[in-house]
Amino acid sequence: MPNHKKVIALALEWRFFDFADDVDHWYGQLPEEGKDLFNSILKVNSKTSNPQQWIACKLLQGACKSEGIWEWYFSADKVQQRLLGVFGMGRRTAVFLLGCSHKDRVYSPSDSLNSAIKRAKLLRKGGISLRERTIPADF
Amino acid sequence: MSYIKSKLAALVPAQIRALRLKSEDPSMPYQRDLAQEVGLHQSRISMFETPGAANMTLETLAKVAAGLRVGVIVKFVPFSDMLRWENLFSPDHFNVTRLAEDEAFLNPERTQQFNGEAEMNSPENELASGRLDPQPQTRNSSPPLARSGANGTTIGAA
Numbered sequence: 001m002p003n004h005k006k007v008i009a010l011a012l013e014w015r016f017f018d019f020a021d022d023v024d025h026w027y028g029q030l031p032e033e034g035k036d037l038f039n040s041i042l043k044v045n046s047k048t049s050n051p052q053q054w055i056a057c058k059l060l061q062g063a064c065k066s067e068g069i070w071e072w073y074f075s076a077d078k079v080q081q082r083l084l085g086v087f088g089m090g091r092r093t094a095v096f097l098l099g100c101s102h103k104d105r106v107y108s109p110s111d112s113l114n115s116a117i118k119r120a121k122l123l124r125k126g127g128i129s130l131r132e133r134t135i136p137a138d139f
Numbered sequence: 140m141s142y143i144k145s146k147l148a149a150l151v152p153a154q155i156r157a158l159r160l161k162s163e164d165p166s167m168p169y170q171r172d173l174a175q176e177v178g179l180h181q182s183r184i185s186m187f188e189t190p191g192a193a194n195m196t197l198e199t200l201a202k203v204a205a206g207l208r209v210g211v212i213v214k215f216v217p218f219s220d221m222l223r224w225e226n227l228f229s230p231d232h233f234n235v236t237r238l239a240e241d242e243a244f245l246n247p248e249r250t251q252q253f254n255g256e257a258e259m260n261s262p263e264n265e266l267a268s269g270r271l272d273p274q275p276q277t278r279n280s281s282p283p284l285a286r287s288g289a290n291g292t293t294i295g296a297a
Contacts, residue, residue, distance in 0.1 A: 031141075032141055032142075033141035033142075033144060033145050033191075034145075034191075036141065036142055036145035036146070037145040037148050037149055037190055037191050040145055040146055040148070040149030040150065040190070040225065041149050041190055043149075043225065043226075044149055044150070044153045044228065044230060047228075047229040047230065047231065048229070048230045048231055049231050053156065053157070053160055053230060055149070055152050055153045055156050055188060055189075055190060055230075056152070056188075056189055056190050073189060074148075074189065074190040074191045074192070075189065075190070075191035075192045076145075076191050137226075138222045138225070138226075139219060139222035139223060139226060
């Protein structure tokens, strides 16, 4: 019976995928505190069934909204970090399109939103190989 | 230090958000509802729910707890306990009894009486008073390690 429960619990967790290597590059540039915080957010949100109740997540407005692009936002070392992504590609899956920083309503790199829109369109067309992001286990 | 800070920076906002969204009396579907209860601006609540955005003081934590009608414990624990707690924490299942439904707080005598009766009838007491044969008790109780192991498997996977 415990094994049976385990299978159900695993199936209910969200899985996260990277669109390209530069998501990992963005992650690599985060300070240690930012990496730990990002992994904690991943861990918490993966266990929250309704993404509307995720912490640090909102649907973007304007052109991004029509592409279904949302952003995760958090702050590490006093720098606002943003991760743009979309839902879909399977049940309980989310795809990170790119990571960037944010200050005074300006994204850095400045073309982040346009790049995210392009990537969301490419993703819909298909043929993009995604890499699953694993949540490091601390314990 | 940054490691502990990053854990708190995700888990405190997650708890506040989960409790706000589950609040029924008063209902708090929006951040402004909690802001009103706490006596702060909505933007502050937004910061409290954003990982890493706010350095919350104990005073602020107490204010938010009062607004949510719950208590708050700040407790030093071993690292392993902290990480185990993070692994087990799930916003879907996290909820706290609110003040209005907190029987142990509202009716302490009744609760104590109930607990006392339960204690009186506990196997340990029955064993001590000689009313219970120790042999069947040993047979029926599962080892604590096995119980926590089974529980850990289920929740740890969630």
